[in-house]
Amino acid sequence: MRTDRPKVTVIGLGSMGSALASVFLRRGYETTVWNRSADKARTLVDQGARPAATPEEAVAASPLVIACVLDYEALHGILDPITASLAGKSLVNLSSGSPEQADEAAAWARSHAADYLDGAIMTTPPGVGSPEMMFLYSGSQTAFETHRPALEVLGDPQYLGSAPGLASLYDVALLGLMWSTMTGWLHGTALVGAEKVPATAFTPIAVRWLTAVAGFLTTYASQVDDGRYPGDDATVDVQIATIDHLIHAAEARGIDNALPELLKSAMERTKAAGHGSSSYASVIEALRNPADGR
Ligand SMILES: NC(=O)c1ccc[n+]([C@@H]2O[C@H](COP(=O)([O-])OP(=O)(O)OC[C@H]3O[C@@H](n4cnc5c(N)ncnc54)[C@H](OP(=O)(O)O)[C@@H]3O)[C@@H](O)[C@H]2O)c1
Structure with a gap:
């Protein structure tokens, strides 16, 4: 088995997490995956992913751990019982949440000696892997710079600053812009229609x-x-x-x-x-x- 490939762990294999893991696999990363419902790992394992039996095993497998689960409650439900394994890791959280939750998660990660980068994905799963699509990040600049090549695999990484909540704040601001624009377009479409x-x-x-x-x-x-x-x-x-x-x-x-x-x-x-x-x-x-x- 090759050992020189860069390593990444993806925790959470819903629509988005599976897309993230799949792109890492296609780009040659040694990709370890874990999901609460283990069956969702099957397709990725067929593509070459390494299934972790537990979250602890998943975190231990790579220096870069990317989490993409429903929300912060799910994130903490997975990682709180295994905080000891986070020491020295870079945790990139791509699960959606509020800026305040990102701030709390950064402090929590720091207290367990992990580097924390918060992220917002500005696309849907089919757009993952396209250099046109923005991924917004905030929090640890060290984690961002160290893992920039891996983050570039997912899309165009934009670092917004060291305040962990910034990516979430931009995320909701941009979604608001999207909804206003789409509704304005639909209103105009109904009018001319x-x-x-x-x-x-x-x-x-x-x-x-x-x-x-x-x-x-x-x-x-x-x-x-x-x-x-x-x-x-x-x-x-x-x-x-x-x-x-x-x-x-x-x-x-x-x-x-x-x-x-x-x-x-x-x-x-x-x-x-x-x-x-x-x-x-x-x-x-x-x-x-x-x-x-x-
Ligand atoms: N889909 C998009 O277009 C998109 C775009 C930008 C951002 N996001 C964000 O990405 C995140 C994931 O979205 P998704 O579309 O992948 O959703 P999804 O398909 O519904 O997947 C949700 C994931 O969260 C896990 N999960 C939920 N509750 C859990 C719990 N209590 N404990 C452990 N794991 C739990 C699920 O595990 P199970 O499989 O075991 O249920 C699954 O892996 C969300 O925060 C979403 O806002 C999504």
Whole structure:
């Protein structure tokens, strides 16, 4: 048996954990796997994975231990009974959770002499292994730099900083962006669909518009950081007048208007706070001060 291959352990073989382990196997890693329900390891073992009989055996097998289970309760349920085996290991936790849970897990790992890196996977299982897909990391920079080659196997690793909760915080922030964008697209799709325009006709135009919107975000980012919102492109007052056209068009076609009404109310609160002639970036003031103008 070859012993010169890099070693990795994957704990948790649900949809995502199996995808992670499978990519490591394809890239030549000596991959040890463990899952609560042992049957999920079978396909991976057929592909060359080494099945661990216990979590302890799994952790002992590799310097890098990647965990991807449902949540932190599951993670602690697996690792709390075997903390002694964590000493000297790098634990990369790709299970989703809150920033606070990541902070606690980092302190817990440190107390057991393990290096802790928290991670967020910005793709679904079929995207694992693609260099286009981002994996966000925060926590131990030593663990990140030491294991960067292995992390690059999974996707494009982005290190966000030493505060362990940052990856989780970015994760939820980006999911919020995704849901808002997808719901905005679906609202528009329903609107034009009322005139028999297929989604497949609307979507290329919508995607091209998103590229322009990405440019607006880049412009507005420095305004947000500076706390100054010159209304030199389109003011909040203009946006309020314009969103009324959307609300009218949707109402006339029987389309739900909850989303545009929500957006309009944030704009109106921004205006009430004195930002009628500021740029749209000033809406952040209403988001940061939700009680103002209500
Ligand atoms: N799927 C995605 O697209 C995606 C994307 C980004 C992030 N994630 C995150 O990745 C993590 C795993 O997601 P998934 O899609 O792989 O979910 P999944 O297919 O439902 O797998 C869940 C995994 O957690 C294990 N587990 C659950 N409760 C457990 C417990 N009490 N003790 C021990 N093991 C337990 C399961 O073991 P059993 O097989 O024994 O039940 C299984 O290995 C989640 O935190 C998810 O938010 C997923």
